[in-house]
Amino acid sequence: LPDGAMIAAGGSAYAERHGKILPWTFAGYGPPTSPDHFGDETLVLLTPETTLAVLRHGFQTEWHPSAKA
Numbered sequence: 001l002p003d004g005a006m007i008a009a010g011g012s013a014y015a016e017r018h019g020k021i022l023p024w025t026f027a028g029y030g031p032p033t034s035p036d037h038f039g040d041e042t043l044v045l046l047t048p049e050t051t052l053a054v055l056r057h058g059f060q061t062e063w064h065p066s067a068k069a
């Protein structure tokens with residue numbers, strides 16, 4: 001997934017950044033973790049395909065200061 005893509009797992013939302021996964025809340029992002037953290041858990045892609053295409057073509061997201069990956 002490109003940086004900025006969002007996924008859901010276990011009732012929580014996460015963002016992809018620099019190959020790491022950051023938990024997201026309305027208060028900001030939590031500490032980054034490896035994608036392996038989820039094991040066999042089902043992940044749901046939250047980012048629409050059209051937005052993924054824009055991210056894949058180089059659109060640079062602007063990150064909240066709490067997203068230090």
